Amino acid sequence: xxxxxxEFPITWxxxxxxxxxxxxGACMASCQTENNVEPQREASxxxxxxxxxxxxxxxxxxxxxxxxxxxxxxxCQQCGNPPCVSxxxxxxxxxxxxxxxxxxxxxxxxxxxxxxxACPYHVRYFGWFDPVWPEGMExxxxxxxxxxxxxxVEKCSFCHHRWTLxxxxxxxxxxxxxxxxxxxxxxxxxxxxxSGALAFGDLKNPKHKVHELIKSPYAYRLLERLxxxxxxxxxxxxxxxxxxxxxxxxxx
Amino acid sequence: MGLDRRxxxxxxxxxxxxxxxxxxxxxxxxxxxxxxxNWPWIPKVPKGQIDYVTTTSKLCPAGEGLKIMxxxxxxxxxxxxxxxxxxxxxxxxxxxxxxxxLYSPARIKSPMKRNxxxxxxxxxxxxxxxxxxxxxxxxxxxxxxxxDATGTVNEVLTALVGKLGxxxxxxxxxxxxxxxxxxxxMGAQGQAGYDFENADTVLVLGADIFETWGTSTRNRKAFGxxxxxxxxxxxxxxxxxxxxNNTAAVCDQWIPASAADLGVVALGIAWHLLxxxxxxxxxxxxxxxxxxxxxxxxxxxxxxxGIGGDVLAGIAKTLMASKASLVVTGSPFGQGMGAAPVIAGxxxxxxxxxxxxxxxxxxxxxxxxxVPGALSRAAMLDGDLPAFLKGVESGKTPAPKALLVYDANxxxxxxxxxxxxxxxxxxxxxxxxxxxxxxxxxxxDLVLPxxxxxxxxxxxxxxxxxxxxxxxxxxxxxKPIYDTKTSADVLLALxxxxxxxxxxxxxxxxxxxxxxxxxxxxxGFVAKDVMPWQVAAGKPAPALVGGDLWKALEAGYAxxxxxxxxxxxxxxxxxxxxxxxxxxxxxxxxxxxxxxxLRTGTPATxxxxxxxxxxxxxxxxxxxxxxxxxxxxxxxxxxxxxxxxKLSAAGVDCQAKVHIFESVMTGMVxxxxxxxxxxxxxxxxxKGANYLSLMAVAEEPGSGMSTWIASEVKxx
Numbered sequence: 001x002x003x004x005x006x007e008f009p010i011t012w013x014x015x016x017x018x019x020x021x022x023x024x025g026a027c028m029a030s031c032q033t034e035n036n037v038e039p040q041r042e043a044s045x046x047x048x049x050x051x052x053x054x055x056x057x058x059x060x061x062x063x064x065x066x067x068x069x070x071x072x073x074x075x076c077q078q079c080g081n082p083p084c085v086s087x088x089x090x091x092x093x094x095x096x097x098x099x100x101x102x103x104x105x106x107x108x109x110x111x112x113x114x115x116x117x118a119c120p121y122h123v124r125y126f127g128w129f130d131p132v133w134p135e136g137m138e139x140x141x142x143x144x145x146x147x148x149x150x151x152x153v154e155k156c157s158f159c160h161h162r163w164t165l166x167x168x169x170x171x172x173x174x175x176x177x178x179x180x181x182x183x184x185x186x187x188x189x190x191x192x193x194x195s196g197a198l199a200f201g202d203l204k205n206p207k208h209k210v211h212e213l214i215k216s217p218y219a220y221r222l223l224e225r226l227x228x229x230x231x232x233x234x235x236x237x238x239x240x241x242x243x244x245x246x247x248x249x250x251x252x
Numbered sequence: 253m254g255l256d257r258r259x260x261x262x263x264x265x266x267x268x269x270x271x272x273x274x275x276x277x278x279x280x281x282x283x284x285x286x287x288x289x290n291w292p293w294i295p296k297v298p299k300g301q302i303d304y305v306t307t308t309s310k311l312c313p314a315g316e317g318l319k320i321m322x323x324x325x326x327x328x329x330x331x332x333x334x335x336x337x338x339x340x341x342x343x344x345x346x347x348x349x350x351x352x353x354l355y356s357p358a359r360i361k362s363p364m365k366r367n368x369x370x371x372x373x374x375x376x377x378x379x380x381x382x383x384x385x386x387x388x389x390x391x392x393x394x395x396x397x398x399x400d401a402t403g404t405v406n407e408v409l410t411a412l413v414g415k416l417g418x419x420x421x422x423x424x425x426x427x428x429x430x431x432x433x434x435x436x437x438m439g440a441q442g443q444a445g446y447d448f449e450n451a452d453t454v455l456v457l458g459a460d461i462f463e464t465w466g467t468s469t470r471n472r473k474a475f476g477x478x479x480x481x482x483x484x485x486x487x488x489x490x491x492x493x494x495x496x497n498n499t500a501a502v503c504d505q506w507i508p509a510s511a512a513d514l515g516v517v518a519l520g521i522a523w524h525l526l527x528x529x530x531x532x533x534x535x536x537x538x539x540x541x542x543x544x545x546x547x548x549x550x551x552x553x554x555x556x557x558g559i560g561g562d563v564l565a566g567i568a569k570t571l572m573a574s575k576a577s578l579v580v581t582g583s584p585f586g587q588g589m590g591a592a593p594v595i596a597g598x599x600x601x602x603x604x605x606x607x608x609x610x611x612x613x614x615x616x617x618x619x620x621x622x623v624p625g626a627l628s629r630a631a632m633l634d635g636d637l638p639a640f641l642k643g644v645e646s647g648k649t650p651a652p653k654a655l656l657v658y659d660a661n662x663x664x665x666x667x668x669x670x671x672x673x674x675x676x677x678x679x680x681x682x683x684x685x686x687x688x689x690x691x692x693x694x695x696x697d698l699v700l701p702x703x704x705x706x707x708x709x710x711x712x713x714x715x716x717x718x719x720x721x722x723x724x725x726x727x728x729x730x731k732p733i734y735d736t737k738t739s740a741d742v743l744l745a746l747x748x749x750x751x752x753x754x755x756x757x758x759x760x761x762x763x764x765x766x767x768x769x770x771x772x773x774x775x776g777f778v779a780k781d782v783m784p785w786q787v788a789a790g791k792p793a794p795a796l797v798g799g800d801l802w803k804a805l806e807a808g809y810a811x812x813x814x815x816x817x818x819x820x821x822x823x824x825x826x827x828x829x830x831x832x833x834x835x836x837x838x839x840x841x842x843x844x845x846x847x848x849x850l851r852t853g854t855p856a857t858x859x860x861x862x863x864x865x866x867x868x869x870x871x872x873x874x875x876x877x878x879x880x881x882x883x884x885x886x887x888x889x890x891x892x893x894x895x896x897x898k899l900s901a902a903g904v905d906c907q908a909k910v911h912i913f914e915s916v917m918t919g920m921v922x923x924x925x926x927x928x929x930x931x932x933x934x935x936x937x938x939k940g941a942n943y944l945s946l947m948a949v950a951e952e953p954g955s956g957m958s959t960w961i962a963s964e965v966k967x968x
Contacts, residue, residue, distance in 0.1 A: 017481040022462045022472065022498040025851045025866030029345035032862045033329050033352060036297065039861035041934050044872040051865050059914070064882040065508055067914030069501050107289055130294060134861065134933075136733070137355035138295035140328050142321075143302065149294050192332055194342030194469040195462070195502070196476030216482030235482045 013203035013231040015213040020197035023071035027189035034188035038131035050125040052156040060240040076123040076156035080229030084115035109152040159187040182208040300324025306808025308724040310705035312347035314469045315712040345851040349860035357933035358688040360701035362735040384749040390653035392417030399424040399660030405740045407626035419652035422637040428716035432633035434594035442615030442817035447719035448474035449785030450611035453574035459582025462499040466717015494845040496915035508917040512962040515833035518596035520553030524568035530603040535823030556835030576611025585846040590952035590959035592832030608816040622765040638958040645675035654681040663691040665855025667947035667960040685739040691931040701736040708738040720784035721813040725805035776813040784812040831954035841966040845920040852926025858936035877940025880913035880922040901965040902948045906941035
């Protein structure tokens with residue numbers, strides 16, 4: 001896969017400080033409404049629920065009192081070598097735009113769900129039913145994200161529409177839309193996190209904070225050994241948390 | 253003329269070539285692909301000009317400033333306001349729900365009157381006539397319950413009830429109730445405010461400071477600011493409590509202790525501080541020292557709590573060595589804590605010299621009331637609602653003739669919920685001003701729906717926990733969607749009908765007068781370029797320029813003031829400590845250790861529909877809630893992972909599924925609150941059980957306050 005990897009001048013990336021995440025769910029709630037995901041009355045059935053951003057609970061698997069926990073927010077990892085792209089028969093998901101965000105083109109999607117099976121991070125969701133909002137609540141839909149019918153796959157887009165808005169704002173201010181200031185474009189989850197555990201920016205831009213953050217000795221990515229080369233980084237000072245990022249043998 | 257073979261082939265070939273060159277089939281295919289995806293039953297996104305307006309969250313107790321995105325004038329989403337000191341851009345899952353809750357299926361769409369077991373819609377005029385008649389007849393015996401801990405609406409409510417003849421004006425119990433009682437017993441003046449931003453070591457005794465305690469979004473922002481990603485933290489947070497909850501999960505250290513033993517832990521640390529020479533000139537110090545030395549030495553504390561002397565000595569050493577230490581005491585589930593543990597925790601701040609110091613505890617002054625005859629916040633917090641309702645239920649206290657319930661849901665959100673509901677049934681005339689059809693509204697005779705915060709004027713005045721005085725405006729950004737009114741306006745109209753003079757005609761006038769009074773307060777400023785914690789740390793406070801404070805508040809900025817009430821007689825209240833700080837009794841079955849989270853809303857909001865997705869399946873699976881216990885406790889009780897169990901206490905049974913979770917103390921059963929609603933909508937109703945109903949209320953010795961911090965439960 002690495003032979004096919006495309007490089008982009010801008011590489012949008014997220015850095016998540018696990019040691020600051022309290023697991024409150026504000027990022028998930030922000031994502032749901034920003035991206036017009038319907039409220040789900042059976043949301044506790046995680047096989048059915050759609051949640052582009054999901055907070056996982058990690059544990060060190062030790063018994064009380066040595067037990068420890070951490071929370072891991074998981075958006076789409078926006079892989080450099082996305083396993084979902086190569087399996088899509090209709091080019092509904094691509095990685096070919098500057099910024100490196102893996103696209104999901106709903107009108108092209110035929111609902112075969114090969115990408116759902118291929119994604120090692122479980123970030124893709126299939127709409128089994130048409131979305132329904134309680135009466136009147138459709139007035140609170142965001143105009144920036146389309147509503148998906150049943151039968152297509154959806155996933156986190158790094159709030160791509162916000163990038164468009166940020167570029168428009170830069171143009172209006174006479175700035176270069178291809179060289180946005182740090183913080184000019186951030187995703188909804190990053191913006192609303194009460195702990196400041198999430199950071200977002202251009203991984204290749206030295207003026208952006210994330211450019212330095214990913215060099216931290218505590219930074220790691222999920223399932224790095226698969227070679228997916230993700231654009232989401234995690235930071236934890238706890239070694240057991242970092243070790244859960246991949247499938248290590250006991251001897252490693 | 254016949255069609256010969258040559259002509260036929262020519263026609264077919266010509267037709268094929270013609271079809272290849274005409275756009276019709278391609279256009280038809282294109283149209284088919286478009287129209288097969290043009291499904292009219294899928295909602296269309298709104299179109300129009302996008303703009304942003306600011307307000308303050310009232311649904312979320314953390315009081316964050318909000319930035320609302322609107323499309324063609326309609327609100328579509330709520331984010332944190334980066335310019336607001338209680339938000340700084342952050343927002344809780346509950347505050348995020350402010351917009352879509354406008355269309356919650358649980359909303360009450362018009363005033364309603366009970367008609368047997370159901371409700372019938374009535375007009376506002378009819379409602380006012382009915383209310384005036386019933387309240388006029390109930391004069392001298394009218395009670396009120398408010399669930400709004402921060403609003404000036406309480407002034408209108410208490411002034412009206414006072415003039416009608418009060419049988420009691422109560423707040424729903426919370427962290428502020430315990431703290432106010434503790435400060436009163438200590439002889440202190442003001443409201444305790446915690447300066448997290450300037451603290452470097454924070455000892456948290458029980459309080460879930462990053463979830464349900466006080467200004468939790470601001471607390472998290474302050475925490476995050478001292479912890480740049482990937483580098484050594486510039487602060488040290490230590491959590492003491494029964495579970496590794498959302499707060500403890502990010503703290504540097506978790507020390508397991510029962511919520512009933514937090515006072516003992518505080519005094520155990522005090523013993524080490526006293527040994528190291530800590531002293532105080534505050535009244536009662538000598539008695540306090542004698543009490544601590546007499547029963548809270550390392551051996552005593554270890555026996556009572558299981559925490560080793562070396563652990564507490566280490567904490568005491570860390571606290572003394574830090575430049576700006578802070579001790580915060582509260583309940584792990586936001587209510588039920590007595591006054592004594594708060595006094596014990598505050599005593600540590602006094603021994604460390606952290607009262608009215610940057611990075612410590614400020615005793616904040618209460619802002620002046622503007623409605624004549626209104627009760628102060630301190631006076632409202634002095635009422636003991638569970639004790640009152642239990643008295644009514646048992647017949648020891650005469651039931652009031654009428655009850656006004658504002659933004660509160662006592663039939664669900666109090667311990668021994670069944671008893672509380674029975675007490676409410678004894679009150680002959682009840683009015684609910686709830687926006688949603690909650691459990692209490694369902695019991696009332698009149699339901700007069702309050703407009704939601706995005707539809708009304710309201711305010712947030714210094715939420716408990718804030719390290720500075722604060723005033724933030726809530727303003728309507730759209731007209732009421734249904735036939736609802738601002739309850740404060742309804743109360744003022746009712747007062748006029750009853751010929752009671754409350755000085756104001758509408759609530760906006762009250763708020764304008766309140767804001768005008770702030771303009772006169774010395775030291776107040778609009779937090780814009782300089783934030784209050786910077787002023788607390790020594791930066792000069794900017795002057796309140798311009799004079800049009802109302803406009804600045806409407807623009808989303810908050811008025812703040814850094815200041816403290818000089819303490820003249822703040823003492824250690826050692827007599828209360830000596831009587832009330834005792835180790836919890838070991839439970840025969842298990843001890844219930846509830847926890848609450850903003851994502852499941854408050855008793856007054858129910859579960860916001862979009863937040864249901866954020867609840868993990870280790871908390872709610874299908875329609876069943878899960879309780880957490882460690883493997884040792886499970887083994888002792890003979891329980892297995894996934895087993896359905898019945899929790900029994902206070903004459904109530906609750907179903908649960910067992911979830912083995914090792915970050916719970918041995919002997920404890922950790923249970924999520926916010927579930928088990930019988931009212932609201934299909935996003936809340938029938939989801940799990942209300943474990944708060946299992947909590948038994950007891951009277952705290954020394955203070956006489958109702959407590960329900962750690963109840964024994966039977967599991968079978």
